[in-house]
Structure formats: C-alpha cells, structure tokens
Amino acid sequence: MVRNIVVLGGSSHPDLVNTVCHLLGIPNGRITLSKFAVGETRVEIQDSVRGKDVFVIQSGCGKVNDHLVELLITISACKTASAKRVTAVLPHFPYSRQSDIPYNKTGAPLSKAPTYNGGKNDFTFESRPGTPGPMDSPGLGVSHGGLEKELSRIALERGADGGVNGADRGKSHPPTPLRRTNTADSPSAASSVNVNEWVPPKGTGYKQWVAQAGTLVADLLTCAGADHIITMDLHDPQYQGFFDIPVDNLYGRPLLQRYIKYNIPDYQNAVIVSPDAGGAKRATAIADALGMEFALIHKERRPTRITDRQNATMMLVGDIAGKVAILVDDMADTSNTITRAAKLLKGKGGATRVYALVTHGVFSGDAIDRINASALDKVITTNSVPQDQHKRLCDKLVVLDVGEVFAEAIRRVHHGESISVLFRND
C-alpha cells in the first residue's frame, strides 16, 4: 500500500487505471468526467488532493483531442486544489509524431504565408516568410467559397504546375484546383489531416504550412501544471527535450524482447526488420540484444504531402528469404506500414512467416480489417491503449500488459527511486 498518493484516470483507458491502482494497493481516485451539451469537458475531483502526489493516467487514443483536453483540465484542477506534485502518465503520448517538420528537405520551414494581393506576387522562391495569419492561410478564417475562387483565379493566372517539391518543379501540369478532403468518415492519419489541400502555383515559393503540434502539446501540459511526465516509447525520443520538466520515457522493448525469446520458435534464426529508417535504432537494439540478424525497409514519404504517406514506396535492404521476419515499430495507426511491409517481406522478400511487434497498437479506422486481410501471421502489441475490442475482432492479435510497468514506475517516482530497473531486458 502506497500512501499520500492519488491516482486519477481520464476516460481513455479505465482498465489500465484499475490495474495500476490494484497493483499499487490503493483505491481509484474519485473523479467525475462529463460534458456540457456543446461538447465542453467538465471535470470534478471528488477526493482531496491537498499536499498529495497525484498521478493522472490518460492515453492518446480514441477521441484523442477530447482526452487531451480532459487531461489538461484535470492537471490544472489538481494544481489549483493544492496537490503537491502532479504527474501526467501518458502510456501512448498523443501528438508525439508531430514534433518535427515534414517538409524540411531544403531547409527551415517558411515562417510567413504568401499574401493574396490581387494576384501580384511579392515574394520569391527563397522567401522565408512569417507565421500565417488567419486571413492569409488557406483554410483558416476565410470563407471557403471566397478563398477557393481567389486561389483558383491565382492558379489560372500563373499557369500553375502544382509542384511543392523539387521533383515536380519544371514539369508542366494543368492548373491545380482546390480539393476538399472529407474528414468525417475516417479517423486515419492520412485522411484526417487536410481541411483544404491546396497545391501552390509554380514559382510562388510557398510550401504548405504544417503546424508543429508536438511543441504546443508539451507547452500545454507544462502550463496546465504538470510537474513530471511518464510515458512509453515516444515516437521520437528527442521529444523529451521539448519539456522543461522531467520526462520518464519507459521502454516497451523488454516486453517485446521477452515475447520474441519465449514465443517465437527458433527465434535466433529469424530476422528483425524495421519497417522504416526512423525505427532502425529501436529495431537494431532488439536484434543486438538477442543476437539476431537485421534488415530494413526504406519507406519514402517525407518529400511529398502528408496525404501521400500511404503510397510511400517501400524497398527492402537485407536478406530474409526462407526466414521468419519480425517487424518492430513503435506504433501501428492505420496499420498501413506493417501490412505493406508484410506483403513485401512475404512476396519479394520470400519470408516464411511475418510477425509485427508494435508498442502502441492504436489501430484506427479499418486497421484491424487491414491486418486480418494481410500477410501478417501475428501482431503483438501492448495495452498502452485499450485492446479489448481489437482483440475480439482479430485472432492474429496478441496483447502484452503494461499495467505492471506503469504501476512500478509510479511507485518508484513517488518514492524518489531510480526507474532504470524497468529498462532491464532479460
């Protein structure tokens, strides 16, 4: 039984909250989460947190934006109710994929938007303009009808070619109309991003503005009053540097490694495969620890728009013919990456069996259907986000429990003990 500690759960992952409280031997902190009719979040904390060490557990899944706001309000409520320390526990950290700038091949992002001054161009290709204002940026604060007309007119006047990257420059294309993407039906990353997808006319020098939401989310958590963050397998470990409070980034690696060791027959002769260059370090760490071979799939998506992510070209570097391939990645969202990788590994690669091990099985939209129809033999994930429903729909899915890791991390942080023991890989 741990004393002077309160564990509160947001609405994203009640099972994990129950497990953690059970393992710590404490009752769940009492909290009421509700909504006003308009959709605003309302939080009421029923236990006194005065002078207490408070941990708020909320994972980045489901209605991820609602859950984020719920977390921020809860943290703030605890602070104003005189909690001694508030730790945000985010088993899967929302927005951590958005800490960098996707269109950075040719240098820093543009910092000023183009001005639509009657079709006259007042900037060059080398311009480094400032942050788009509400009236400057496509899709922000301007009535869509008027904006579409204006942009189409500019495109027509300039004989647009639609190129946003080097590869497209110089080619001749017809003027590019505005396209609207319907975001209502699919929660997948690729289909939910664009409100207006506008390809700028040739020679304007304007590259689409992409917000670095990761920075904002880090600031929001700190401003709300978080004193400490506990999370697991951040998409980009450098994201910790966005915070000026301690961040404990736990590893899912020991769990995944244990699965390989004890559940994959003849695992020493299998090959660990990273489905993209970004995850190579994570995958090689496992391959090295288990003395296994390593291969890499090169996934090319950066130079183009975010909507092209699903069409990225994949190329296998390494030999997996006649072997078992074990894909290792930090997360599966739409599952496009792992299913396409599996197709490549079993098809051209000649792998006999393909496993995918991902820490965060978000499985948005039709991800589970995609896995069921894929060449993947098994998908192993953790319950850093709820998996009950996914498990019911997918026989290939194996779920590893992170409850113990988070409970132990909370216990150790509370007592001021080192958490490095949690990084052991045996």
Ligand SMILES: O=P(O)(O)OC[C@H]1O[C@H](OP(=O)(O)OP(=O)(O)O)[C@H](O)[C@@H]1O
């Ligand atoms: O299931 P999916 O929808 O395919 O998403 C999963 C992929 O997304 C992330 O990488 P990302 O594409 O952001 O590339 P990066 O590693 O270059 O940042 C993640 O590391 C996976 O590889």
